[in-house]
Amino acid sequence: MKFGAIDIGTNAARLLIGEVCQDDGHSYIKKLSYTRLPLRLGGDVFEFGEITPKKEEEFIKTMKAFQLIADIFDVKELRACATSAMREAKNGEKVAKSIAKETGIKIEVISGDEEARLIFGTFFLLDFDKTTPFIVIDVGGGSTEISVFERGERVAAKSFEVGTVRTLKGKTSDTIWSEIASWLHKNIDESIPHNYFATGGNINKIHKILGVKQFDNIRVEDMLALREELAKYNLEDRMEKFQLKPDRADVIIPACDIYSYIFKELKVNSFAVPKVGLSDGIIYDLNLKHNSKTDKISKIKKKITKV
Numbered sequence: 001m002k003f004g005a006i007d008i009g010t011n012a013a014r015l016l017i018g019e020v021c022q023d024d025g026h027s028y029i030k031k032l033s034y035t036r037l038p039l040r041l042g043g044d045v046f047e048f049g050e051i052t053p054k055k056e057e058e059f060i061k062t063m064k065a066f067q068l069i070a071d072i073f074d075v076k077e078l079r080a081c082a083t084s085a086m087r088e089a090k091n092g093e094k095v096a097k098s099i100a101k102e103t104g105i106k107i108e109v110i111s112g113d114e115e116a117r118l119i120f121g122t123f124f125l126l127d128f129d130k131t132t133p134f135i136v137i138d139v140g141g142g143s144t145e146i147s148v149f150e151r152g153e154r155v156a157a158k159s160f161e162v163g164t165v166r167t168l169k170g171k172t173s174d175t176i177w178s179e180i181a182s183w184l185h186k187n188i189d190e191s192i193p194h195n196y197f198a199t200g201g202n203i204n205k206i207h208k209i210l211g212v213k214q215f216d217n218i219r220v221e222d223m224l225a226l227r228e229e230l231a232k233y234n235l236e237d238r239m240e241k242f243q244l245k246p247d248r249a250d251v252i253i254p255a256c257d258i259y260s261y262i263f264k265e266l267k268v269n270s271f272a273v274p275k276v277g278l279s280d281g282i283i284y285d286l287n288l289k290h291n292s293k294t295d296k297i298s299k300i301k302k303k304i305t306k307v
Helices: 041-048 053-072 084-088 092-103 112-125 164-168 176-187 201-210 220-231 235-242 252-265 278-306
Strands: 003-008 013-023 026-037 077-082 107-109 134-139 144-150 153-160 195-199
Touching (some): 003 278, 077 112, 134 252, 153 176, 201 252
Parallel strands (some): 134 195
């Protein structure tokens, strides 16, 4: 069963076409198509407080392209979720209605909590010991979500208004770092060991640049060394030397800074990068809901047959 997931982030918009498959009793998301476009809604929102007409036009074109791709793959269902930038745009609701009229795609502006729920839902497809407490840090363009898990259940979570595009625009609160530190020390029992995971497009790229094997951890000191190496170059040289797209080359350094601050506060030496994101979570969630509906219909049919 093929599903489509649209992730409308602060830095980019992404479309994932995928299906949940089984392999020897283990579920995984098979990615059939992935398209990423550098829409960067946050550039407008953090500077002007709203999405400009020019950016709205780009937005509509992006959604039309995504709709065509989804039609080609004949997806069972398509879900579009927008995060931090759309949450803060004064005209977000108006733009969403315009896109629905032009493309038929209904955009859900989801909360930070729903964003975290969808991302972390896919963690239970990953092969690791979920009885050990673990912490997940997701750094996006407009916000950073931190979640704490114990015995396989989320026991604390918080979305902070600090992200890569927000930082570039100089729209980060002076008190945000102390707020993050206070929350971390209040909600995490640092006397017991935790596993640490980092998610987001920037950390995936950092993982690739460092040449770390798929299931191996990144050492924090290696990430910091890379950050210093990246900072030596201007944007164009950075793009060429590290094979970065323009909309990645400028946000990768602030991403390093956000991750490193959190890891420093928690005295973390290394962390894993599972390479899952919101679009993966949407696919998995759509599959769960479809299976639930199918099970209910099957039960109703059995009852009717018995009667």
